Amino acid sequence: MSENTPIDEVARPDAPPPEGDGQFAEDQTLTPEFVRSVSDAIEAEDADAFEGLTNELHPADVADLIGLLHEEDREALIALLGGALPAEVLAELDEDLLEHIIEVMGPAKVAEAVAELDTDDAAFVLEDLDEEKQAEILSYAPIEDRLALRAALDFEEESAGRLMQREFFASPAFWTVGQIIDRMRGTEELPDTFYEVFVVDPAFKPVGSVPLSTLLKSPRETVIETIMISRNMRTVPVTMDQEEVAYLFEQYNLISVPVVDDAERLIGMITVDDVVEMVREETHEDMLALGGVEADTGLNDTVFETVRSRFSWLAVNLVTAILASLVIALFDGAIGQIVALAVLMPIVASMGGNAGTQTLTVVVRSLATKDLTASNATRIVLREALVGLLNGVLFAIIMGALAGVWYFASGWGGQDDAMRLGLVVGVAMVVNLLCAGLAGILVPISLQRAGADPAVSSAVFVTTVTDVVGFFVFLGLAAAVLLPAAS
Amino acid sequence: MSENTPIDEVARPDAPPPEGDGQFAEDQTLTPEFVRSVSDAIEAEDADAFEGLTNELHPADVADLIGLLHEEDREALIALLGGALPAEVLAELDEDLLEHIIEVMGPAKVAEAVAELDTDDAAFVLEDLDEEKQAEILSYAPIEDRLALRAALDFEEESAGRLMQREFFASPAFWTVGQIIDRMRGTEELPDTFYEVFVVDPAFKPVGSVPLSTLLKSPRETVIETIMISRNMRTVPVTMDQEEVAYLFEQYNLISVPVVDDAERLIGMITVDDVVEMVREETHEDMLALGGVEADTGLNDTVFETVRSRFSWLAVNLVTAILASLVIALFDGAIGQIVALAVLMPIVASMGGNAGTQTLTVVVRSLATKDLTASNATRIVLREALVGLLNGVLFAIIMGALAGVWYFASGWGGQDDAMRLGLVVGVAMVVNLLCAGLAGILVPISLQRAGADPAVSSAVFVTTVTDVVGFFVFLGLAAAVLLPAAS
Numbered sequence: 001m002s003e004n005t006p007i008d009e010v011a012r013p014d015a016p017p018p019e020g021d022g023q024f025a026e027d028q029t030l031t032p033e034f035v036r037s038v039s040d041a042i043e044a045e046d047a048d049a050f051e052g053l054t055n056e057l058h059p060a061d062v063a064d065l066i067g068l069l070h071e072e073d074r075e076a077l078i079a080l081l082g083g084a085l086p087a088e089v090l091a092e093l094d095e096d097l098l099e100h101i102i103e104v105m106g107p108a109k110v111a112e113a114v115a116e117l118d119t120d121d122a123a124f125v126l127e128d129l130d131e132e133k134q135a136e137i138l139s140y141a142p143i144e145d146r147l148a149l150r151a152a153l154d155f156e157e158e159s160a161g162r163l164m165q166r167e168f169f170a171s172p173a174f175w176t177v178g179q180i181i182d183r184m185r186g187t188e189e190l191p192d193t194f195y196e197v198f199v200v201d202p203a204f205k206p207v208g209s210v211p212l213s214t215l216l217k218s219p220r221e222t223v224i225e226t227i228m229i230s231r232n233m234r235t236v237p238v239t240m241d242q243e244e245v246a247y248l249f250e251q252y253n254l255i256s257v258p259v260v261d262d263a264e265r266l267i268g269m270i271t272v273d274d275v276v277e278m279v280r281e282e283t284h285e286d287m288l289a290l291g292g293v294e295a296d297t298g299l300n301d302t303v304f305e306t307v308r309s310r311f312s313w314l315a316v317n318l319v320t321a322i323l324a325s326l327v328i329a330l331f332d333g334a335i336g337q338i339v340a341l342a343v344l345m346p347i348v349a350s351m352g353g354n355a356g357t358q359t360l361t362v363v364v365r366s367l368a369t370k371d372l373t374a375s376n377a378t379r380i381v382l383r384e385a386l387v388g389l390l391n392g393v394l395f396a397i398i399m400g401a402l403a404g405v406w407y408f409a410s411g412w413g414g415q416d417d418a419m420r421l422g423l424v425v426g427v428a429m430v431v432n433l434l435c436a437g438l439a440g441i442l443v444p445i446s447l448q449r450a451g452a453d454p455a456v457s458s459a460v461f462v463t464t465v466t467d468v469v470g471f472f473v474f475l476g477l478a479a480a481v482l483l484p485a486a487s
Numbered sequence: 488m489s490e491n492t493p494i495d496e497v498a499r500p501d502a503p504p505p506e507g508d509g510q511f512a513e514d515q516t517l518t519p520e521f522v523r524s525v526s527d528a529i530e531a532e533d534a535d536a537f538e539g540l541t542n543e544l545h546p547a548d549v550a551d552l553i554g555l556l557h558e559e560d561r562e563a564l565i566a567l568l569g570g571a572l573p574a575e576v577l578a579e580l581d582e583d584l585l586e587h588i589i590e591v592m593g594p595a596k597v598a599e600a601v602a603e604l605d606t607d608d609a610a611f612v613l614e615d616l617d618e619e620k621q622a623e624i625l626s627y628a629p630i631e632d633r634l635a636l637r638a639a640l641d642f643e644e645e646s647a648g649r650l651m652q653r654e655f656f657a658s659p660a661f662w663t664v665g666q667i668i669d670r671m672r673g674t675e676e677l678p679d680t681f682y683e684v685f686v687v688d689p690a691f692k693p694v695g696s697v698p699l700s701t702l703l704k705s706p707r708e709t710v711i712e713t714i715m716i717s718r719n720m721r722t723v724p725v726t727m728d729q730e731e732v733a734y735l736f737e738q739y740n741l742i743s744v745p746v747v748d749d750a751e752r753l754i755g756m757i758t759v760d761d762v763v764e765m766v767r768e769e770t771h772e773d774m775l776a777l778g779g780v781e782a783d784t785g786l787n788d789t790v791f792e793t794v795r796s797r798f799s800w801l802a803v804n805l806v807t808a809i810l811a812s813l814v815i816a817l818f819d820g821a822i823g824q825i826v827a828l829a830v831l832m833p834i835v836a837s838m839g840g841n842a843g844t845q846t847l848t849v850v851v852r853s854l855a856t857k858d859l860t861a862s863n864a865t866r867i868v869l870r871e872a873l874v875g876l877l878n879g880v881l882f883a884i885i886m887g888a889l890a891g892v893w894y895f896a897s898g899w900g901g902q903d904d905a906m907r908l909g910l911v912v913g914v915a916m917v918v919n920l921l922c923a924g925l926a927g928i929l930v931p932i933s934l935q936r937a938g939a940d941p942a943v944s945s946a947v948f949v950t951t952v953t954d955v956v957g958f959f960v961f962l963g964l965a966a967a968v969l970l971p972a973a974s
Contacts, residue, residue, distance in 0.1 A: 019795075025860075025861065027731075027857070027860075028731060028734060028735070028738075028857065028859045029860035029861070029862070030860065031860060031861070031862070032860075032861045032862040034860040043825050045657065050798045050859040056718075056719075058719045058738075058739055060738050060740075061738075061741055063591075064857075064858075067858065067863075068860065068862045068863050070866075087708055090570065094858070096545070100924050102770070126853060144774050181703055184700075184703045184704050185703075185704060185705070185706060185907050190700070190704060191700075192700075193698045193701070193742070195682055195699070195700070208781065211680045211698035212682070212700060212703060212709075213671075213678075213679075213680050213681045213682070213699060215703070216668055216671045216672075216699060216702070216703070217671050217672060217677060218672070219672060227555070231543075232543070232545045237627070237653045244514075244515060245521075246763075247515060248515070249763055250763050250764050250767060251515075251547050251548075252547055253760040253761075253763075253764075254760070255680070255742075255759070255760055256684070266545075268888050272742070272759050273740040273741070273742055273759065275763060276736055276737050276740075276759065276762060276766055277737050277740075278734075278761055279763055279766050279767050279770075280766050280767075280770055280856070281736060283766075283767055283770035283774065283850050284770060285773060285858075286774065287770065287773065287774040287777065287848060287851075288848055288849070288850060289849070290774065290777070290778065291777065291844050291845055291847065291849070292841055292844060292845050292847025292848070293845050293848055295753045297849070298853075298858070299849070299853050299858055299867055299870075303870055303874055303877070306870070306874045307874050307881075310842070310845050310874065310878060310882060311878055313841070313845065314838060314841055314842060314845075314878060317837065317838065317883065317887065318834070318838060318885070321833065321834040321837040322834065323839065323887075324833060324834075324837075325831060325833055325834050328830045328833065331829045332826040332827075332830060333828045335826050336823070336826045339819040339822050339823045340819075340827035341828075341829075342815060342819070342826075342828075342832075343812045343815045343816045343819060344820050345810065345829075346808065346811060346812055346815070346833060346836070347805070347808040347811075348952075349833070350804065350954075351801060351804060351805060351807040352669050352801070354779055354801055354804045355797070355801060356802075357779060358778055358779050358800065359779065359799050361774060361775055361777070361778025361779070361780055362775070362778070362780055362784070362786070364774075365771050365774060366785075366786050367776065368514065369767070370514070370516045370551070371551075371554065371581070371785070371786055372514035373512075373514075373517065373519075373555065373784060374512065374516070374518070374519045375516070375517060375518070375522040375555045375556050376554075376786070379557075379751075379782065380786055383786075383790055383793070386790050387790055387797065388794045390790070391794055391797060391801060393800055393803065394794075394798060395805065396646045398805070399805065399961070401501060401937055410915045423630070430657065441553060463572055467833075467837075
């Protein structure tokens with residue numbers, strides 16, 4: 001706390017309040033003015049000023065601050081801090097920043113920082129590096145840290161094994177509340193914070209749990225077995241995917257969960273504070289996938305990385321767009337004779353695309369929350385088909401009428417032709433919105449059954465269906481119905 | 488527990504294990520077979536069989552089960568259970584089911600069930616009803632419940648006041664660990680579960696917190712002030728939006744947070760288990776909004792409700808599609824002379840739409856996680872423009888070459904015309920992908936600055952831009968460059 005450091009840019013009250021004093025805007029983000037004064041301090045190589053500005057910040061806010069700095073300022077900051085960021089800040093950095101920061105810090109400093117962290121946080125810092133880099137950093141770590149970290153990193157990414165911490169408090173069922181409290185007061189190796197005592201049988205299999213609040217409310221002589229919750233005891237196998245772990249926490253309002261090995265023995269614990277962020281991440285992954293963006297991209301990737309990761313998805317889209325335009329090319333003769341078809345065809349395709357995206361979004365979400373299951377799939381498919389059909393009919397009437405009137409008013413054809421064109425638009429609309437509803441639900445369900453992620457690549461299949469069907473039905477019908485009449 | 492009830496459909500072991508026995512599929516959802524045997528029990532009006540099948544289920548699973556039943560079975564089940572669902576099941580139902588269930592149960596039974604719940608859960612059950620219905624139900628509730636519930640419902644929906652529970656444990660800073668534990672053992676009105684003791688000053692303002700695990704680890708004579716965490720103490724004003732509350736929990740890994748009134752006095756507590764589901768909900772709202780679906784829709788809405796809620800968004804899309812087709816109509820003369828333009832124009836528009844959606848998705852996500860703030864907005868806008876430009880150049884080369892070759896090979900024109908067409912496609916692609924990148928970030932940022940939700944309605948603006956720009960630049964250039972040459 002360098003209270004006597006003169007800082008010109010920012011007015012600081014004598015006793016800074018725990019939050020605020022101009023660092024945070026109303027929406028809880030750091031203000032541009034504050035970020036600028038931090039940049040200035042870094043560029044002036046004034047470590048005391050930096051410390052004075054940031055010593056009241058939570059490590060998570062410092063991590064955000066570093067994300068908001070320019071790249072050269074980030075590097076200058078690390079140099080200013082003696083070549084390393086604090087370990088707890090490292091654990092809060094976004095993945096897209098971490099790699100670069102680790103590069104700048106160098107293996108020895110990273111190893112030093114990582115040794116200060118819990119295994120789950122340390123594994124988070126290292127997991128995105130390639131194996132060579134990981135090995136290099138671990139070679140600088142003390143032997144016991146190295147072994148624990150290797151064990152954590154050996155579990156698959158996004159598995160319960162990666163998420164869990166190895167520290168927890170377990171008790172046999174016959175202990176009393178008093179015995180447990182005495183034991184807690186005497187033990188050094190307890191986790192920093194925990195919320196439940198796990199009750200285990202002689203084989204170390206979890207059989208129940210006691211929330212700490214229950215423990216505190218109970219008299220010392222109470223036997224654990226009489227107050228433990230054993231009904232619906234949830235345990236998590238070490239290999240479980242983090243998405244499933246998140247689902248358990250959400251479904252059963254869990255606060256912590258015991259992690260077990262193949263023999264169902266308790267080996268670790270996952271706590272809810274690690275799950276909150278994960279729930280957001282998992283849902284964002286679905287959202288990004290639907291938007292055609294790779295999951296592990298962020299605002300701090302380089303322009304080159306971003307171009308590359310977006311390129312691949314756009315290339316897939318190009319292929320499907322060419323497919324759709326080949327359908328159009330089939331009917332170039334009809335378009336040559338009735339240019340109105342070229343004007344109207346994107347409307348039919350666009351409505352189908354939007355209706356398909358609506359259904360797809362609802363379905364991907366319902367699959368993620370497990371509201372859509374094998375038990376109600378058939379019913380929901382029929383429901384979506386019916387919704388597509390009904391909206392198809394409504395928009396067929398609206399757009400059919402509009403198209404007919406517009407065609408007639410433009411003087412492109414007679415009343416008969418106009419009615420026929422309206423009819424063609426209407427039928428194409430009904431067929432395309434029905435197909436959109438069906439594709440919107442059948443594509444993600446099929447992908448899921450095939451073991452794929454329903455969010456990834458569903459969108460491209462669905463819009464391919466709606467484009468191809470939309471153009472084919474509209475132009476095909478138009479060619480069949482209008483051309484003989486027009487000629 | 489009706490162990491002696493004969494149940495034909497399901498084989499149940501003598502001592503049912505805590506999880507499984509065929510109720511759950513591998514993906515943790517209820518199996519169709521299990522749902523069917525529950526339906527059968529309900530249709531046979533066999534209350535014992537229903538009880539036997541479901542007594543091991545968590546209330547959250549029972550709520551899911553009810554969602555999976557057909558509507559008539561739901562009503563039959565309520566009748567079978569004496570006209571009411573258990574209160575804890577009611578609290579776990581999806582919003583789209585709740586209204587119907589409450590209708591079937593009737594106000595008296597609902598009031599009875601609601602009285603058993605904590606205020607936050609009770610408010611959840613009642614909040615989506617209209618005021619008249621709420622008043623009717625509350626009139627059946629005992630006076631003290633009625634007052635507490637009215638107070639909870641008076642807070643705005645999705646505010647901290649709605650989320651908080653009024654039960655918490657607070658302590659002055661001068662108490663000892665022993666005093667607190669004795670007090671907890673003697674007090675009846677403690678919350679069911681809690682994770683922290685809030686430390687308050689004489690004005691009942693929160694000044695720190697002590698995790699229960701710290702309390703348990705500390706000797707009885709320890710003074711609270713010496714173990715409390717006061718640095719970066721977070722409190723939540725009762726009016727704070729739940730999205731901001733969720734952000735605080737996620738950013739600072741909170742487990743519970745004190746809620747304060749205007750005078751900064753402690754009046755309630757929000758715990759993390761209520762936040763996990765909310766984080767998913769808030770993110771899903773963004774995802775649904777981007778997909779053009781209203782946030783409060785679910786699989787159990789009626790077909791009519793679904794058609795209506797989807798219709799409005801499709802109607803907006805129809806307007807923008809018509810706008811785009813009016814742009815096409817401007818150039819009908821050019822299309823009539825060169826039909827290839829009609830074939831190629833959707834490709835340019837579609838690539839722009841996809842690139843815009845990519846940027847939009849990343850931006851909406853970054854705004855939600857507060858990674859994109861006033862401090863880095865300019866830099867990220869330039870970055871997205873550059874990404875759009877670079878991908879535009881790449882796809883201009885690819886698609887320009889393809890279009891030229893295809894045009895030449897189709898025999899529609901000579902080598903010169905083919906080169907010009909390729910050039911037109913290329914330039915239109917560059918311009919549209921650049922505009923897509925800019926629209927993808929500027930639209931949601933502007934909406935947010937204007938106080939609107941950037942997820943809602945961004946998509947329609949962005950695709951309007953990419954459609955209009957795509958068609959206009961491509962067809963306009965083609966008309967300017969190709970028509971004189973072709974004539």
